[in-house]
Amino acid sequence: MSLLEVDDVKITYRTPDKDVHAVNNVSFSIEEGDNYGLVGESGSGKSTLAKSVLGLLDDNGEIRSGSITFNGRELTNLSEREWRDVRWEEIAYIPQSAMDSLDPVMTVGEQIREAIHTHKDVTDAAANERVEEVFDIVGLDPGRTEDYPHEFSGGMRQRVTIAMALVLDPDLIIADEPTTGLDVIVQDKIVQKLMEIQEEIDSSLLLITHEVGVVAETCDEVSVLYGGKVMEQGKTFDVFNDPHNPYTMGLKNAFPEVDEFDENAISIPGSLPDLVEEPTGCVFRNRCPFATEECESAHPPLVGDEDQASACYYNDRADELQERAADPETWGIDVPEDDEGSDVGEVIVETDGLEKWFEQSQSIVADLLGGEPNYVKAVNGVDLDIREGEILGIAGESGCGKSTLAEVVSALQSQTGGDILFEGRPVDDLLDEDTKQFRSKVQFIFQDPFDSLNPRQRVRAAVSEPLKVQGVEPEEIERRVRQTVSDVGLNPPEKYLDKHPDQLSGGERQRVAIAQALVLDPRLLICDEPASMLDVSLKANILNILREMADERDIGIAYISHDLASLSQIADRLAVMYLGRVVETGPTEEVVENPKHPYAASLLEASPRADPSIDRQRVLLPGEPPNPVDLPGGCNFAPRCPKATDKCRQEDPARSEFADGDHEAACFYPVEDIESELLARYAREREQADRESAANIAEHEPATET
Known part of the structure; x- marks a missing residue:
């Protein structure tokens, strides 16, 4: 049965x-x-x-x-x-969104104990013991059972929901x-x-x-x-x-x-x-x-x-x-006859030592005593450039500074330090001269199109609005709206122009958001995780549209994602970020096939494969990224790195050049053989953790009914 x-x-x-x-x-x-x-x-x-x-x-x-x-x-x-x-x-259930399923005003321990008491007649002490036990099983600190959901990262919140699902076996x-x-x-x-x-x-x-x-x-x-x-x-x-x-x-x-x-x-x-x-x-x-x-x-x-x-x-x-x-x-996808990659032109945007720090609020007592303010160093000394016809992929975990970097480069936020040059001129000067003109040249595509689309506006109004702000003539507006909507694959345009966002699929809404950004013929397009929540087929469609736009319109594109597999298909170059810094950069194929920084190698090895015959070795990075307010000395990645030495914990490595000089990584001990020196180390750590977890389970009996 x-x-x-x-x-x-x-x-x-x-x-x-x-x-x-x-x-x-x-x-x-x-x-x-x-x-x-x-x-x-x-x-x-x-x-x-x-x-x-x-x-x-x-x-x-x-x-x-x-x-x-x-x-x-x-x-x-x-x-x-x-x-x-x-x-x-x-039958237990693990939902998609941990934040939506956890009560924000109850500690996570309270919520798990509630599930226990609903089904088991156990003492509070036994329930507490079981909560701590499942926390340990899912890899969370048992001392944090009385924390609230907002005090955990996204991945840790998801582990809380797993703990809740496991608590009754x-x-x-x-x-x-x-x-x-x-x-x-x-x-x-x-x-x-x-x-x-x-x-x-x-x-x-x-x-x-x-x-x-x-x-x-x-x-x-x-x-x-x-x-x-x-x-x-x-x-x-x-x-x-x-x-x-x-x-x-x-x-x-x-x-x-x-x-x-x-x-x-x-x-x-x-x-x-x-x-x-x-x-x-x-x-x-x-x-x-x-x-x-x-x-x-x-x-x-x-x-x-x-x-x-x-x-x-x-x-x-x-x-x-x-x-x-x-x-x-x-599948009806046009494949260019000359598929040797895009022709890259002049530099559009360039950053030099770019910084964006956020002051963290302190207690009233600390303010009265005149204590030194604390800063979240979201972007901490970033050098990069984006050229005409090029897609630069910016990769890294949540909290590494990718989105903040994008907002600063597009002047949605001001920088704390460093320089941003757009077409060879400081962005601050361009904003002082003509903010509207600068905004027309730099456009932003958000992760969720609902963030940029007015639910009451039809597609025609949404795509034409940027043109109206720029004072374009009505006849020209209609022509450009139809052309751009068609360019992003919404054909025939008449089928879509009079629809509201809620009448469109997720992929169609994202294409409208892309059309809204492209209608002004920008020089630079910044895409912040535009396909991360979409099905694989819709994601592929968005990637193809952006690649086509970079090639045909000769615009520069910064594509931000945690998914290196998607970036390997679309990006000409990669920049891998960790805690506000670029730790590796270079041509996409070179970085993917020959990563030098252990963090970049870990991101690559964490990408799942659709081929079940591939026995992928999981690279399970220990711990969470350090607190960006209290960064470790030396290399930021040292606390999680299997190759770290005392030198790494004391000195911050500069980027070194590899291959023909286009490939750079900030590491004293660049990866040479992933299988023998990186994965093997992680595998040993994982094996040790498994033994400790098994010993802990054997030591504690499940909570029993009284």
Whole structure:
């Protein structure tokens, strides 16, 4: 008997107009101790299935047919009282956004103890002991159980939610996009910790994500969902190593690999179907490059065996389709004939020793006593330049200063020290002369397009507004708006110009934000994580648009991301930041294939791979970045670096040149052989930590009922 069995489930959402058929005839099962993945684009039905397993469908949601059994018990007809006994104790849930799921006015320990007391009749002392125990298991300091959520970093908050899910030793853990938006290093830690804990408590895992690489590396079996249907399912190795379904092929090929340089990213054209009507033909046919008339007749059945089954009429042509699906032109992506990289022109912007420090507020007593102010050194001596037609990728963990650097370079914030030259002139002089003119030349694209789009404005008004501010004639405004909207792939423009942001998909909204930035023909475009929250296919589409704009419009682009795999596809050069400083910079291919700084090497090794045959060695950096107010002496990375010596802790290394001089890294002991000297050291540290954790678990018995 399977632990969880979902059998032919159909789920609909009632709306004022028509019902939305969100899940259609989905079946899968999870065995005890197995990791199972549900992967697909947003809107494919993954989270709806998770909510149905937890009995948490929205009020307008309904399971129309099918069965969901857990340990042989039917879940679809449980009362709310019965559900309260199941949730957390038998089935636990890890949500996507830890900040949204944790109560900001309760300590994290209080919240976990509340879950314990709801299900167990235990003393406060026993509950406290269990909270400290699960904190230690997930790698958090047990002394911080009485801290509030805002006192933890994003990755640490996510570990708090994992601790809460583990506290009652559930049989099944459902993790809904637990790593989306997290830095790759934090993501790697979260996934690794989840795997270790799941094995220790002998539970099963249902992982819901659009991150193909995370599923490929962690799950035993997988179902690929699209439009509420299972397109392919089976053993993860078989599904991703030899995909039979065109949708699986598209998802895998759209996933950026860290060693793919200057390639046109594959993206699946179009958008998910409108599910107000039950699909008649293959639900993927309108986006599939291999669709035929047969695909319009009915949705194909899942054909295959328990190791791999695919819903496609052309499973017998899988090898041929895989070869064609690996070509961007198959998906309608124009590939330039001359693909030797972009032609780089003159320097547009240049920084020299750039600093941005924020004064930290002190207590009233400290102010009265005249104490020295403390500063957060967000940007601390950065030298870089961006040229015409070039994309500079700026990489690093959250809190490293990437976004602050972007805001200072674009004059959204003033610098504390150092110089910024734009087209050879100090930015301060340009702002004094004509602020409006400078703003037209430097444009910013934010991570969330809702930050830059007025929900009450139609697309036409949003894209035309910058032109109106600059005093452009109405006839010229209309022409440029239509042209720019078309340039970013919103075709025909008439289909989009009169829509509001809430009528657009996430990828369409981001393209409108890009059009809004490009309509003024800027010289410099600064993109702050513009695709980090998007599905892999939408992310690939955004990357292609920006690469095309850099090449065709000859603009300079600064692309900020924690995802080096995406940067390796789009960027000409990389600058890796850590705690306000650039620790390594150089041509993208050189930095990726031959990283010199241990931090850059760690970022690269933390990037997941969609190929399940690759046995990637996880590089688990110890600890968190130091407090930017109280930076360590010497090299900032020394407290986390496996190569650090006393010299590193006492002296701050300058950047040294490698190769032909374009590649620089600030390290006394540059990485020469990652496998033998960096990864091996981390592996030993991890092994030691595993032994200590196992010893701790053996020493403490779980809290017992009284």
